[in-house]
Amino acid sequence: MKRILLTILIGFLAYSAQAQDQDLDRAKRYFDRTYYSEALPLYETAIEKNTSLEVVRNLADCYYYTNDFKSAQKYYRFLIKNFEKEVSEEYYFRFSQTLKANGNYAEANQITRDYFSKVGNNDAVASLDKELKTLENVTAIGERYKIKNLEINTTNSEFGAVQNGENLIYSAVKKEPGFFDKVYKWNNEGYLNLVTISVKNSNIKDSVAIPFSQEINTKMHESNAIFSTDGKTIYFTRNNTKNGSRAKNKEKISNLQIYKAELVGGKWSNITSLPFNSPDFSNEHPALSPDGKRLYFASDRPGGKGSFDIYYVSINAETYGDPINAGSLINTNRKEQFPFVSKDGKLYFSSNGHEGFGSLDVFVSDIKENDFSIPINVGLPINTGVDDFAFNIDSDSKEGYFSSNRKGGKGGDDIYSILETKPLIVEDCMQLIAGIITDVDTNLPLENAQVILADGNKNEIEKITTAADGKFSFKVACESNYIVSASKVGYNDDARSFSLQKERGQLNDASMALKSLEVIKHEEQIALEEQKKADKLAEEQKVQAEKEEKEREKAVAEAKKKEKIKEIVAAEKDVVKDDKDRLVIKTEPIYFDYDLWYIRRDSKPILDRVVELMNKYPNMIVEIGSHTDRRGGTTYNRVLSANRAQSTRDYIIDKGISPKRIFAKGYGESVPVIKCASDNACTEEQHELNRRSEFVIKDL
Numbered sequence: 077m078k079r080i081l082l083t084i085l086i087g088f089l090a091y092s093a094q095a096q097d098q099d100l101d102r103a104k105r106y107f108d109r110t111y112y113s114e115a116l117p118l119y120e121t122a123i124e125k126n127t128s129l130e131v132v133r134n135l136a137d138c139y140y141y142t143n144d145f146k147s148a149q150k151y152y153r154f155l156i157k158n159f160e161k162e163v164s165e166e167y168y169f170r171f172s173q174t175l176k177a178n179g180n181y182a183e184a185n186q187i188t189r190d191y192f193s194k195v196g197n198n199d200a201v202a203s204l205d206k207e208l209k210t211l212e213n214v215t216a217i218g219e220r221y222k223i224k225n226l227e228i229n230t231t232n233s234e235f236g237a238v239q240n241g242e243n244l245i246y247s248a249v250k251k252e253p254g255f256f257d258k259v260y261k262w263n264n265e266g267y268l269n270l271v272t273i274s275v276k277n278s279n280i281k282d283s284v285a286i287p288f289s290q291e292i293n294t295k296m297h298e299s300n301a302i303f304s305t306d307g308k309t310i311y312f313t314r315n316n317t318k319n320g321s322r323a324k325n326k327e328k329i330s331n332l333q334i335y336k337a338e339l340v341g342g343k344w345s346n347i348t349s350l351p352f353n354s355p356d357f358s359n360e361h362p363a364l365s366p367d368g369k370r371l372y373f374a375s376d377r378p379g380g381k382g383s384f385d386i387y388y389v390s391i392n393a394e395t396y397g398d399p400i401n402a403g404s405l406i407n408t409n410r411k412e413q414f415p416f417v418s419k420d421g422k423l424y425f426s427s428n429g430h431e432g433f434g435s436l437d438v439f440v441s442d443i444k445e446n447d448f449s450i451p452i453n454v455g456l457p458i459n460t461g462v463d464d465f466a467f468n469i470d471s472d473s474k475e476g477y478f479s480s481n482r483k484g485g486k487g488g489d490d491i492y493s494i495l496e497t498k499p500l501i502v503e504d505c506m507q508l509i510a511g512i513i514t515d516v517d518t519n520l521p522l523e524n525a526q527v528i529l530a531d532g533n534k535n536e537i538e539k540i541t542t543a544a545d546g547k548f549s550f551k552v553a554c555e556s557n558y559i560v561s562a563s564k565v566g567y568n569d570d571a572r573s574f575s576l577q578k579e580r581g582q583l584n585d586a587s588m589a590l591k592s593l594e595v596i597k598h599e600e601q602i603a604l605e606e607q608k609k610a611d612k613l614a615e616e617q618k619v620q621a622e623k624e625e626k627e628r629e630k631a632v633a634e635a636k637k638k639e640k641i642k643e644i645v646a647a648e649k650d651v652v653k654d655d656k657d658r659l660v661i662k663t664e665p666i667y668f669d670y671d672l673w674y675i676r677r678d679s680k681p682i683l684d685r686v687v688e689l690m691n692k693y694p695n696m697i698v699e700i701g702s703h704t705d706r707r708g709g710t711t712y713n714r715v716l717s718a719n720r721a722q723s724t725r726d727y728i729i730d731k732g733i734s735p736k737r738i739f740a741k742g743y744g745e746s747v748p749v750i751k752c753a754s755d756n757a758c759t760e761e762q763h764e765l766n767r768r769s770e771f772v773i774k775d776l
Contacts, residue, residue: 177462244272247270269287270293309337314332334360334362357378383410406441410429424439463481465480510547511547512545515592521542526563650689673719683727701747703766719742
């Protein structure tokens, strides 16, 4: 029994594996034939158990080609993360496109930049940065058009609207396909036909378009019609056909071709495939020059620069020249399609190879005979992160149409009417540095002032000489550093520095007020005089303050001295004030032998009392004043008194008193206590009173 169950299990697993392999083979066949809508559910089932390179890559591509960019982004991210070495540049490109479609522009640009850096393509990095800057400048213009989703749009796809007379002709899917009608398995929509509606009814709700022509419309795709100026010739795109049926090449592909028809007797006749068509590649999206002498179209023919390129041929009556590639300025290694030439000689086309907002964006280039200018993105709101294409405009009325599968539409691709409201003027981010040069004192503008604009490294960029209004203005790039300097003969110089941010149109005020050198000199003289006055006043105030401080200190010292004198007089009976208000040490008389000055034995106890007081009061300073009577000569008396005073001083110093505290002075007979008119006019007692030694306290 167990063996039977095991056999059944093995058989079931084998059958399951075989079924999975068969589903993968079927998914691969659908994928290779571009039946992405058919391949998608098979790959969605397969990836649950199979995350091989091929399954992940093909599933991501199915989402990509059916415009499910959110799901495509998820699997492209997984693909690059897990199979980085096996993934080509194309898949980095598709990943970046899905990121843009979902609004992740910074990451999309970084993915591209990182890839180019990784492979060492520095030129591509530089080109990317340059194109991104141009795109940034285009974006800064703002919305250039008023757009409106037309009422003719349905839940299916409508695109490629052109006006022919009073009618609008465009491509559309049958609204109610019959049971036997074929479905285009790329996106599971019906095949396209050309339909028409009057322009006035194109934006009226519930208006119904009718088939454009039974002669032109077939069971195959018909799209993208363009008419001659007289309306009698039409060029359009159709699958390759033979005898009214789809024709295929050896790879079983029915490529697109450009057909021509003529209006004869009210019917479109002479429907012919153009001679430069081939079953091995596609020609599509015809466009006529205003003079009808050149036909533009898109093609993936061999020898091109990308998957689809823009070509043109000359029209000579009923013959056509050889297709000429529009060149590397127009065409990239990606896809350029849907050309249109306006009456003012501009080539509009859609591209996903030039740097844009994502997927197909509309670009414009000036046609110069056989040359073209560098294409520029037409900007907002025409271009978005998804496909924006089939653009045409009347350069006189500024009105036209374009198609897009953007969010907010009614179906797959929708037709929008447009009205251009702003010109395409592309400028780098610029700001203004401007101002007025004035006299700082009069506030009047200065004429003939020189204003120099320099970069952050002080390299001169531009120079202006002011007129009578003193004004100047420089147009400068954002995100740069500048120095603006101003000068004028007879004035001082001035300068201002600016570090500009990324804000377009900002006005930076660089006004400067210069000062006259003559006024400066005059003000300096006044200032010098004022300084002198101030210095003099300060010096006077300083002297006065010092004087007042000294007087205050003197007064304080005197007060302290008086207080101390008072204390000493009260404490010491030998310290008294005499009749001359002097503070003296009162002693017994000190006697000297006649004509001698040495200290006698009986005088030493008296002097010892003086020493005792001076030791007791260490700050006391004493002057010894020695006096004689008037008897004897004046000089003799002065010398004698000086010797006696000095002898007294020496005695006191010998007792340990500092010489700095004791001074001796001989007064002779010059300061008598009693004035005697003559030697005999005074008694001996009076002469004795005049012969004395005084101890005057000079400081405490």
